Amino acid sequence: GAGVxxxxxxxxxxxxxxxxxxxxxxSGHTALYWYRQSLGQGPxxxxxxxxxxxxxxxxxxxxxxxxxxxxxxxxxxxxxxxERGDSAVYLCASSLTRRDTQYxxxxxxxxxx
Amino acid sequence: TQLLEQSPxxxxxxxxxxxxxxxxxxxVFSSLQWYRQEPGEGPVLLVTVVTGGEVxxxxxxxxxxxxxxxxxxxxxxxxxxxxxGLYLCAGYQASNxxxxxxxxxxTVTVRA
Numbered sequence: 322g323a324g325v326x327x328x329x330x331x332x333x334x335x336x337x338x339x340x341x342x343x344x345x346x347x348s349g350h351t352a353l354y355w356y357r358q359s360l361g362q363g364p365x366x367x368x369x370x371x372x373x374x375x376x377x378x379x380x381x382x383x384x385x386x387x388x389x390x391x392x393x394x395x396x397x398x399x400x401x402x403x404e405r406g407d408s409a410v411y412l413c414a415s416s417l418t419r420r421d422t423q424y425x426x427x428x429x430x431x432x433x434x
Numbered sequence: 435t436q437l438l439e440q441s442p443x444x445x446x447x448x449x450x451x452x453x454x455x456x457x458x459x460x461x462v463f464s465s466l467q468w469y470r471q472e473p474g475e476g477p478v479l480l481v482t483v484v485t486g487g488e489v490x491x492x493x494x495x496x497x498x499x500x501x502x503x504x505x506x507x508x509x510x511x512x513x514x515x516x517x518x519g520l521y522l523c524a525g526y527q528a529s530n531x532x533x534x535x536x537x538x539x540x541t542v543t544v545r546a
Contacts, residue, residue, distance in 0.1 A: 325476070352532065363436060363522050363536030364477065377533065412476050419532040425476025 323347065325426035327413050333432045334403055342398040342429045346415030353396050354423060355388055356412040364412050370396060371419060403433045437461050438523055440537035447513055448545050455508045455540045457523035464528045466499055466506045471520040471539070513544045 326345045334340050346353050351372055356364035366380040370390045378388070385403075390396040400407055410430050414423040441456045457466065465484045469477035481490050483499035483506060490497045494517075496509040510517055524536040 330474075354532070354534075356534075356536075361538065363438075363440075363524070363538050364534070365436075365536070366533050369532050377530075380533075414476070422479055422482075423534065425478070427475050 325413055325415055325424055327411075327426040327429050329429060330427065331430045331432075333434065335434050336403060336405060338403050338433075340400050340403060340431065342400075342411050342431070344396045344398070344413030344415075344426060346394065346396070346413070347424055348394075350415035350417055350424075351393070352416045352419045352421070352423075353390060354414045354416075355396070355398050356414065356425075358410045358412055358428070360409070367398075367411075369419075376419075400431075403431075405433050407431060408433045436538055437527075437535045438525060438537035440521075440523055440540050442540060443538065444541050444543075446543040446545065449514060450512055453510050453513055453542065455521055455523075455542070456505070457507065457537050458505045459525070460504065461527065462503050463525035464503070464531065466503075466523060466525040467534070468497055468506070468508050469522040469524060471522060477522055477524075510542075513542075515544045515546045518542060518544050 328343045353370040355367040358364045368388050369377040373393045385401045388398045410428040412428045414425045416423045438459050467482045468480045471477040481497045486501045486503045488499045494511045498507045520539045522539045524534040
């Protein structure tokens, strides 16, 4: 079956611009997660959704980052006023429930010039 | 600062040799997982260990969870070029059973 998909696969933007990154989880998965992976590092937790609500957004670096999941399926990570330090691979994962295996998408590589 | 420290950071070996990757922490984890990540892809789960002292084998890969549930190791026997990749350990703490904490990863290169 289809896995987690993320679009775009690559995004290049200029400092100060706004970007949106999209995640399509596996159908039926109620839990959705965003992670950020900087060069040479492992993924770092950003936010966890259970259904439509953000159950834990403690990993979001600051208020320039925001994520939504309005219908409990697709999620969008939004970054305002991008900075060069935001450059990283943004990974999305989903799981059937919060205690189940997380399946990761291929990520979106964000480059802020 | 990552809760899990992996060593070594890089490992390059000849085909047929054995290798071990270590994952250590000062914190206790309710479970630890090992992932493999290829360039341009997301991490793929290899194994989950739950019980202190547990050993799991997956073909030529052997995974061990420390008795105190603070550390783990991945051992590959007779490595093959297809084993090349980034190996990540990750764990759940009891207080956050949904939030994975990852190590920085070990890049393994197996030369033919």
